[in-house]
Amino acid sequence: MKEKDIFIRFLSDRGLRMTNQRGLILDAFLGTERHVSPEELYGLVRRKDGTIGQATVYRTLKLLTEAGLAREVDFGDGVLRYEHSYGHEHHDHMICERCHRHIEVVDERIEELQERLAKKYGFVLTGHRMYLYGICSECRRRKA
Amino acid sequence: MKEKDIFIRFLSDRGLRMTNQRGLILDAFLGTERHVSPEELYGLVRRKDGTIGQATVYRTLKLLTEAGLAREVDFGDGVLRYEHSYGHEHHDHMICERCHRHIEVVDERIEELQERLAKKYGFVLTGHRMYLYGICSECRRRKA
DNA sequence: ATGACTGCAAATGTTTTGCAGGTTT
DNA sequence: AAACCTGCAAAACATTTGCAGTCAT
Numbered sequence: 329m330k331e332k333d334i335f336i337r338f339l340s341d342r343g344l345r346m347t348n349q350r351g352l353i354l355d356a357f358l359g360t361e362r363h364v365s366p367e368e369l370y371g372l373v374r375r376k377d378g379t380i381g382q383a384t385v386y387r388t389l390k391l392l393t394e395a396g397l398a399r400e401v402d403f404g405d406g407v408l409r410y411e412h413s414y415g416h417e418h419h420d421h422m423i424c425e426r427c428h429r430h431i432e433v434v435d436e437r438i439e440e441l442q443e444r445l446a447k448k449y450g451f452v453l454t455g456h457r458m459y460l461y462g463i464c465s466e467c468r469r470r471k472a
Numbered sequence: 473m474k475e476k477d478i479f480i481r482f483l484s485d486r487g488l489r490m491t492n493q494r495g496l497i498l499d500a501f502l503g504t505e506r507h508v509s510p511e512e513l514y515g516l517v518r519r520k521d522g523t524i525g526q527a528t529v530y531r532t533l534k535l536l537t538e539a540g541l542a543r544e545v546d547f548g549d550g551v552l553r554y555e556h557s558y559g560h561e562h563h564d565h566m567i568c569e570r571c572h573r574h575i576e577v578v579d580e581r582i583e584e585l586q587e588r589l590a591k592k593y594g595f596v597l598t599g600h601r602m603y604l605y606g607i608c609s610e611c612r613r614r615k616a
Numbered sequence: 617a618t619g620a621c622t623g624c625a626a627a628t629g630t631t632t633t634g635c636a637g638g639t640t641t
Numbered sequence: 642a643a644a645c646c647t648g649c650a651a652a653a654c655a656t657t658t659g660c661a662g663t664c665a666t
Contacts, residue, residue: 345665347621366656381623386656404546404601406631407655422595435589441582442604449575450609451566457548458602460586465594489640491646510631525648530631550630550656 331358331397331414338395352376353388354397363401363409363430403430403459420458426467433460475502475541475558482539496520497532498541507545507553507574547574547603564602570611577604 335354336346356372357364364372370385389410392398399413403423419432438458446453479498480490500516501508508516514529533554536542543557547567563576582602590597 343620345620347664349622379623383624383657384622387621402546402548422590422593424595425598431593431595433589433593435585438582438585438589441579441585445577445579445582446566446604446606449566449577451568451604451606452612453604453606454569455606456602456604458600460590460595460597460600462590462595462597462599468596487645489645491639493647523648527632527649528647531646552630 334414335392335395335397339391344391349377349380349384350388350391352380353385354392357389357392357398357410358412361412363403363411365407365409367407369410402457420460422460422462424464424467425461426463426471429464478558479536479539479541483535488535493521493524493528494532494535496524497529498536501533501536501542501554502556505556507547507555509551509553511551513554546601564604566604566606568608568611569605570607570615573608 332351332354335350339346339350352373353369356369356376360369360372362368366382366386366389369389370380370382373380373385389398393400393410393413397412397414398410399416401409401411401421403409403421417434419434420438421430422433423430442456443453476495476498479494483490483494496517497513500513500520504513504516506512510526510530510533513533514524514526517524517529533542537544537554537557541556541558542554543560545553545555545565547553547565561578563578564582565574566577567574586600587597
């Protein structure tokens with residue numbers, strides 16, 4: 329399990345320690361492929377350890393983000409979510425407004441045009457967020 | 473002033489009334505070309521009427537949004553901002569991470585590729601949000 | 617011992633809501 | 642009167658922080 333090693337390394341590089349709670353949170357995070365909110369993750373972790381506090385979950389998610397293992401995703405619904413970052417290339421998101429299912433997408437040509445657009449205005453891009461909202465085929469079929 | 477008429481129309485269509493406060497808030501909103509947060513707008517309006525409450529500002533901004541005069545913009549910094557919608561075509565945003573200056577941008581080719589990308593996954597797009605983050609030329613020059 | 621870690625509760629910051637009083641129709 | 646509006650303060654919400662106690666080195 330490479331991620332755990334990375335995390336341990338990251339922690340010790342900063343004089344921090346790997347703890348039981350951090351391990352549980354990391355496992356729970358890695359164990360789901362969904363975009364989890366801190367609250368959801370808190371629920372998952374609590375099944376393993378009922379005494380854990382949500383502050384610890386919040387704090388650990390920040391650490392995982394700094395360690396490059398997690399990435400914050402903001403769909404704009406007021407809750408921050410986290411997705412796997414290690415071994416997961418950059419991608420954007422397409423979200424169904426009915427069933428809230430979402431797909432990760434990448435389009436090289438779009439990425440390239442974004443760069444060009446930035447250059448046109450004298451910007452050097454550091455990152456971007458792109459969310460495509462729509463209705464997926466299933467939802468359209470179900471309620472056409 | 474077309475916007476005011478639209479707002480009055482929108483209100484009366486729903487059995488609501490144009491009031492002094494709503495008028496002031498609309499004027500203040502139209503009077504700035506920046507992306508204002510409710511708090512900023514509250515500050516502006518209070519200069520004209522010191523007794524206005526911020527709840528009224530929040531409520532009116534929601535109304536303006538429903539009326540199609542304002543559009544919510546979420547830069548992901550924890551504050552919702554509002555921009556003019558009437559007579560302002562769709563556009564995306566490019567934000568300087570140093571000076572927080574932002575530019576409104578549109579790229580037809582990107583829009584088109586987004587549509588194609590959606591179609592590829594069976595989605596029909598209803599909208600999208602795209603934020604490009606970077607460093608603007610001035611900030612690069614100032615602190616290269 | 618020192619410094620890190622944790623759970624808890626309190627604080628934060630933005631936005632929403634309940635309410636009592638005021639205004640319009 | 643009925644329905645809408647308003648300001649205020651309280652509530653709601655996700656997230657952060659302070660703190661006192663605990664644990665690892």
